[in-house]
Structure formats: structure tokens, C-alpha cells
Amino acid sequence: MASRTSRISTATHPVLGVRALNRATLARQLLLSRAEMAASDAVEQLLGLQAQNVKPPYFQLHARLAGFRPAELAGLMESRRVVRMVTMRSTLHTHTARDAFILRSLVQGARDREIGHFRKGLVGVELERLAARARAFVEAEPRTMAEIRAELHREWPGAEPQALSVAARCLLPLVQVTPRGVWGCSGQVRLTTLEAWVPDVVEGHVGDEQSPEARLDGLVLRYLGAFGPASVKDMQVWAGLTRLREAFERLRPQLAVFRDENGVELFDLPDAPRPDADTPAPPRFLPEFDNLLLSHADRTRVVPAALKGRAWAGNQAYCTLLVDGFLGGLWRLGEEGVLTVQLFGHAADAVKELVVEEGERLIAGMAAEGGGSVRFGSIRG
Template sequence: MTKKATSTAPLLGARALNRATLARQLLLRRTPVAELPVNGAVEHLLGLQAQNVKPPYYALAARLEGFAPEQLSTLMAERAVVRIVTMRSTIHTHTAEDCLTLRPLVQPARERELQLFRKGLVGVGLDRLASLARELVEDEPRTLKQLREALLVEWPDADPFALGVAARCRLPLVQVTPRGLWGRSGQVALTTAEHWLGRPAAPAPAPETVVRRYLAAFGPASVKDMQTWAGLTRLREAFERLRPELVTFRDESGVELFDLPDAPRPDPETPAPPRLLPEFDNLLLSHADRSRVVPPDLKGRSWQGNQAYRTFLVDGFLAGIWKFDGPALVLEPFVRLTAEQRTDLVAEAERTLRTLPGEGEREGEGEGEGGGAYDIRFGTVAN
């Protein structure tokens, strides 16, 4: 249950929380890569959602000045960053160091997830499965289909899907390159993080260490917010141990929020430029109460079923979705935009496409609404 703050704690309204979170997320202004290299940004942000290949590239294009996709792709090819299932049982792009520590941190959640598939694992010894799966993927990277087929030889009566889930939950399986590289293609092939990185996993960090990092990237935040981000429970004790070194606030619902004393909390009226975000961006997924970014009347508008849309922000808040329609990048606002907001949004879309060439480019003499070399247009979204 979310703890209510005392009435004397300073109030942070939705705009104040929005600007603070955008500042932590590097979305109020792009940070030059000379100040914060790509691997440092991935570390600061505690990883980037990577359910698909391109979202980490779009996430960094929205946050870093001077970012080029080859910078992240090179780090991945050099095994300095990897793709692995961590928070909320979703794929993230992490630094190698975070891969080896954050995965052990969330392992209890992976064990709980495994219980959902126990009916398909009757008679399967999970320790034996983990040992056999490790041997298989460390001998050579395997697709999930190949791994399932090999495990079925040992347990022919088990559910194949459950066997694959069990391997993923029990082992820190990373997706090997060329999967994830910019401009390359490759099916998902898996090996263990330890084998891919050539070093053993580290012990899970103390919860207090991760609380500080979470607040630096997503704060101010409640205990429930962090539990939502991590997919973990029972983090209240870690926050309480840190209480003497943290500051506290309350939101408009009276929920207690924790923060680092020196973390940025900009004026609520600080201008927030438009930003194009990828599907599943952690900005929209890492709080129990998402109203700091998603206006209440737009709740649920960035999803259809279990699939997230690519979104854009105007004045710091969710304002619409964007997509590619053939050679065009289409911006579909949820709200009426001013002429200035439309102009700024087109300029941001053009900048995104220049940073990440290959999608949305079109040949010929025509120009988009912003006068650039891309076809950028506005569409409509049904209510």
C-alpha cells in the first residue's frame, strides 16, 4: 500500500514532477556526448528498453547531442553493452557492468515468473535444466527454438514454451550480435552473460545502491514507483534505511516521494522541447503513477493490447504518437497543437531522422512540411 506523506512535506505538482523527471532523463536538453558518452548515458538511465532493435537508438537520439547510431552499435559489437532480460521481464540494453549486477538484483522476480509455467514443467528438474541449458548455449549461441528442441530431448513430455521460459528465467541469457547492431540484421541467438562477457556475474548490489541510482534517473519517486520500475516488491525497508540522507515531498494525491538532496528539480515553468520517443521508452513505464508524463485523460492512449506505440512529447507531456507510413513520418496528435508547437515538432522529427538515417528518407525533389528532405506530415487519431 502506498504510504501517504505528512501534510508538512513540500508539495510537488504534476508539472514540477514532470520537469524533474525530464531533467533526470536527459530530455529537458540534450547532453553533449563529449560530456556524457553513450555508455555513460546507458548507465545513468539504468538501461534502455529494447523489446525491438531500434528503440535504444531512438531513445539516445532524443537525449544526446552529437549522438550517432554507430556509437551504440560499436559498443554492442565490442560487448561493452548487451541486450538481456532484466526489469519487468523485458529486454533492456545495459552496460556490461549493469548486466552482471542488475540481473542478479531482479532474479527473485524471474523465479516468481517461472511459477506461472509450473504446469508445463512437471517432472523437470530446474537445476538440471539450468545446467544443461548453460552447456548448450555456451557451446554455441542458440536460438530459442534450438534451445527448446534440445531440452525436449531430455524432457519430451514437458511444454516446449515452458522449457524456454525456464531457461530464460534461470540463466542470464544475452542476445549475441549481430542482433541489435545498427543497419544489420540477425535472428535472436542466446548465450550466457558470463560467457559472452568473459567474466563471472557479480553479486546483486545492495538495494540502497540501486535506490539512489533509480532516484537519479527517475526521481522524485515513491517506493511503489521503484517497485513498478524494477518489477520487485518489498523495497520499503531500503528506502527507510536511506531516509536520513534523502529528502521527501508529497504529490497531489498525498503520496510520499523520496529524492536525492542535490538532484535537479527545475522550475515547473522551465521550457520543455518536443521529443520523439520509441515504443516502450522507460520514461512512460517506470512509475506506478504515470501522470507526471501522461495526462489522466490520455491514459492508455499510447498502447493497443500489449503493444506500445512510438510517442512524442509536447511541453513535456505525452501529446501523440508517430509512425512511418511508407516514406513518410506521420505525427498523430492527441490534442490540438498551436502553430508554433507544430513547427517545433516537425523540426524535432527532422532532427531525429537526420540523426538516425535509413527510415523515413525519401528520394526526389519533394519536401516535407518542415521544408527538409523528409516527408513529415500530421495525421489524426480517433478518439
Template sequence: MTKTNGPVLTARALNRATLARQHLLARSALSAIDAVAHLLGLQAQNVKPPYYALAARLEGFRPEELSKAMEARDVVRIVTMRSTIHTHTADDALTLRPLVQDARERELGNFRKGLAGVDLDRLAVLSRELVEEEPRTMKQLREALLVEWPDADPQALAVAARCRLPLVQVTPRGLWGRSGQVALTTVEHWLGRPAQPVPTPDATVLRYLGAFGPASVKDMQTWAGLTRLRDAFERLRPGLVTFRDESGVELFDLPEAPRPDADTPAPPRFLPEFDNLLLSHADRTRVVPADLKGRSWQGNQAYRTLLVDGFLAGLWRLEEDVVTIELFGGLTRAQREDVVQEAERMLKVMGGSSSYDIRFGTVVR
């Protein structure tokens, strides 16, 4: 990682700057669609996290706002960064997926044995025909592809289709308060317009800094699941400002982006599992104290997290109208009262009943 002699930003200063970009210092009046665009998408392996992510960040948010945007096809669920499902605006789905397409192609190397003898170009053509004829579940897609390649590994065939094609999960999957199995079609078919040519990463670098900066080249590469982004940062360097973190790593930023004082108050926030705030930097100590590294994960599963004073401070679980909060350390009485008030607000926003039970206890069993 590149070292620099620029001004030093402490972990606390980086924390406040990133929270400000993420609308977690003060909630924003942005619409749900505009917030999804500003944040370059929301991690969405599960259905509910995008809704909770926006509830923590937006004033006046209601889950139905995002759900209606999804029904109107203004936002979609699609595999993009880090090979994970994200909720993106329609425009971003058509541009960010081409940006990371090479990385999706490289994934297929992990399935080489199961795809022996499979013509991947032919697979892409056939898969497109199948899902554009009608949305297909992964099971239906596997079964149809096995007719063409009966000796191939069924799971590898489905992964190849997902990697080769920009497949979106069609509604009602992802809608608030409704259930639906995963059914897929291409983003172009769903939106009725073509994907964009593969862009240079420069514009996305600027947007990333606007949402997650100040950040290093490695930070953005971690967020995007890409490599070799140094050239883009160097092209943009004349229009950026640079700092260094406490380890001497060079950080880039937009000149006019907010960098609040390190002592700016940071209210408690309840974040969903897989929130991008905790996933989008190579060095996560700006949010996760070093002694709590790994506490928000177990295997491949992420827990819902609680921020207090801007940093990871605990986990939470919601079951019906009961919120259980597990703290990693002690809080002052005022901090506990603020956490309870934020939990009450979250429950009201997300459509809970008028009766709430908020408990401090154990989340991880």
C-alpha cells in the first residue's frame, strides 16, 4: 500500500467522514431511489437488509417507498460487486454490472471441472433465451441446461449462467411484506433497454469516494471486488486531495466532501446484516475497533450491528416486536437511553405494533 506524507486522519476522523457520506451522522431527506444511487447500491443477500439500511439513513423513510420503486423497475436486485446481490437503481444496474463483468468471468475458474466440455458462449445464448422467454428459477435453469450438457455439474451450469449474464431477481421477490421465490431474467429484458458499454472506472471512483471516502486504492478494490484500480486513481489525482491514515496509507478524497470534526456527535444506529458500511474498506478500523474484529460475523453469516458513538458496539436481533440488543461493552446511562430511543424509532418506521419490548441480552447463541 502506498505511503504518503499528507495530513494524517485518525480512525475517529475517518469514522466521522464516512458516517457523514453514509447519512449516518444525520439522516438525509433524500428519496429512497436517490439514496440507493448515492450509496452505489445496497447489499441485499437477504430481502430485508436494504429496507433497514435506508431506515437508518433517511428521514421520513417508509419501506413501501423502496418496494414501490422496485415494482416500478426503478431499482432492481442483481449480482454486482463482490459477486453478491445488491439493490441498485436501474441506471446503475446497467453500468456497474459491465464494470465488474471481468471479475464475474474469473469466478468460473472455480468451476472448471464441473464445466468440462461446456461451450460457455453457447450456454450464455441458451440461458438468455430461456430467461427472456419467461423468468426462471435457478432449479428450472439448471434442469434446462442439463438437457444440453447432461454430464456437467448442475450447480456449475447455474453459476455459469449467473456469471455470464446480468440476471435480475424479478418481483415480487424483494418487495416489502410479500414473499416470492427467486426468479430470474436479464436486466436488459426487465428494464426494456440495453446495458451500457463497459465504462472506465474513473466515474465510479469519484462516486465511491463520495459515499465511502476518504479511501485508499485497496479500499475501493475491496468494495468493488476488482483489482488494478491504481491507474484510475492516478488519472484523477490532480482533482483529488490526499491524506494518510495512522499507518501511513495514502487516502484519496473529493475536495469538497464533508470531513466533520472527529468529536462530532454520532447518534446510535441499528444496521442490518451485510451493511455496506462494514464491508467496503480493506481497513475496517474506521468502524470496527481492532479488538472487535470478527465479532459481527460467524462463518459466512453476518449479524445485525449496532453503532454507538459511530463504532461497532453490539449486535441486535428482531423477533416479532421484541428487539434484543447484545452489547460488547458498557454504556453510560445516557447512551443506553439513546439506544432504546433509536430502537423504538426503528420499530415504528419498519411497521411494528404500538407495543415494543426492548431487551439487553444475548443475540449470539
């Protein structure tokens, strides 16, 4: 009976088609037109940048911000105003230091469940003691994961080394210290705690009396501001969390409610941008693992059903090209500044001209000095 009632009430809500959802999401993601915004503000607006690899956060901002140059984000990394750490979906993200503190605490339950998958390798290990031992070790000086694993294995020789390091990563808010993550620099992944890396930010939250429910509700509103309109399941996919329905229900009175063409209930901020479905969407070059493509349960608002899986080969993600707001091709930027673009299907000459223009902007802003060129070719079979 409850599900029938839900279907009846949902049926009264306005319907948003795929193109309307696409344009609304692109507007929140700063992809309909480049924003005149500081990089730190953009990182906060987007609730972080997927950072599996070092360079993608820089390309994500180039696609979204007017006049962006890699040195701006690099400077934020070096000054510790932004950090790299594991948060949503147990993957690395670049966050403002403040958001790193907020988000890491909200996803702790998911990290605790992750430890459960390794419980057979942790027999006899007291997790509270492991966390204290690991914290002291990495706060003495930043350590590699291999060093953390070896240190913990000395204390618990009967445990599985990989399980020990996973437990440390899940129990502690570990950040990757610079120069890792800085444009043009190289360096091993070395880790310390968020508290040790940005103590002023953490101390600013001491005594914060917000309840866990209030913090979660705030995150729901911010998610909708960055990725909405969206369903409960959409946010659960983005965050790697479950059982978020309660938070949405608490907020329902202050949210706008829609449904998609399949009848799925979608929530949104009442005053958030929802441009006309025919609003022009210029080509945009996105790096691998861009959150635009990973933050909804139903990805057809960006990835047409016919192209599902085309941006991946096994565990390898390709850099993607948006054409008219949707996945329309792949790209690769070579060391010589040669940008190779593979379009999916036929494209009119006018569309190709726009792609070349955007590609030249990418080369000028992100490639090595000395120029480059755009060519159409094959990235994958």
C-alpha cells in the first residue's frame, strides 16, 4: 500500500525530461558557461573533485572556470587550503580543508563497513589500538602506505598486512601530503592525518554542536546544489552511503519535488537553476573520473543509453568529451600538445569547429609550452 501511495503522489509532480535534467546538472556543474569564480570556491561548490590521478582535478577546473591556470590549484594544495583524501565511494577526492573535515566524518560509517570486509585478516587486532598506533606513526612524519603496513605488521605479525593498512586508512582521516597532487611536481604518496596537516581547520570545528542529522541534512542540500535534481538513490551512489531516505524526508517541506520520465521521484532546491532544455551546451573536455559521470544512479542525463560503457575499458577510464551536453566522444592529450579527439558517430562540420575551438583552448591552458594541435582520430576500438 505504501508503494502505491508513493506512486500516486509522485505522479502529481512535474516531469523533467532527460534534456531538462542534463541542462540543470550542467548549470550546477559550471559546464554551461565558464564561471568567474576562484578555484577554492569552485572546489567547494562542486563538493570536491575526483582525484584518482594527479592531473584530473586541474582539468576539471579548466572545463569549468574562466581563465583557470593549473598554478591556482597547485597553490591551494601547497598552502593546504585544499587536500587530497579518501571520502565518497572510498575514492580519492580533492576537497577544501573544511569540507575534508565535514565529509570524512559523514562517510565514516561506510569506512567502518569497509573494514568488515577484511575482518578475517584482522583476527586478534584491537582496532582502537591499531588506530592509535597508526596515528602516532604518521603524525611523527608523513609515511608511505608500505611503511604504515610494515609498522603495523610488526605489532600484529599474525594479521594480514593488507588488512592492517586498509583498517588504518578507514579508521583515520589520512591525507596525501604535498608535493603529491601539485601540478608539475612528482612525489611518492605520503600520508598523515587531517588533524596534523590542517590543525587550524580542525580546531575550528572543536565544540561544533551540530547534530549528525543536521550535518547530513546540510550535505543533502549541498549535493542537490551541485548535482540536482536528484533522487535519494542518486545521492547514495555519489556518497557511497545507504539509508539516506530519512534525511530527504526531513527536508521534503523545503524542497521542490519532480519526477523523471520513469516516474522516479527527484528532489531539488527550489531556487536552483533549471535552464530550458534547449539551452545551448558548448563542447567540454572532461578528464577521467569526472564526478559529472559518476554521481547519479541513472546516468542517462549525461551518458546516452546507447553509449553506456563507451568511456571505460576494464578498469581504465578514458577522458570524455561532452557534445551538446552529453557524452559524445573521447580524447587524449599527448606530450607534444597533440589533442586527439574521437567522436561517437557523425558530427556536423559546425560541431567539429566548436570542438576544435574548445580543444585549442585546452591546449593553450593545459599543455606544455610550445603549442599543439587538434586532430580527429581513434582513442579506442
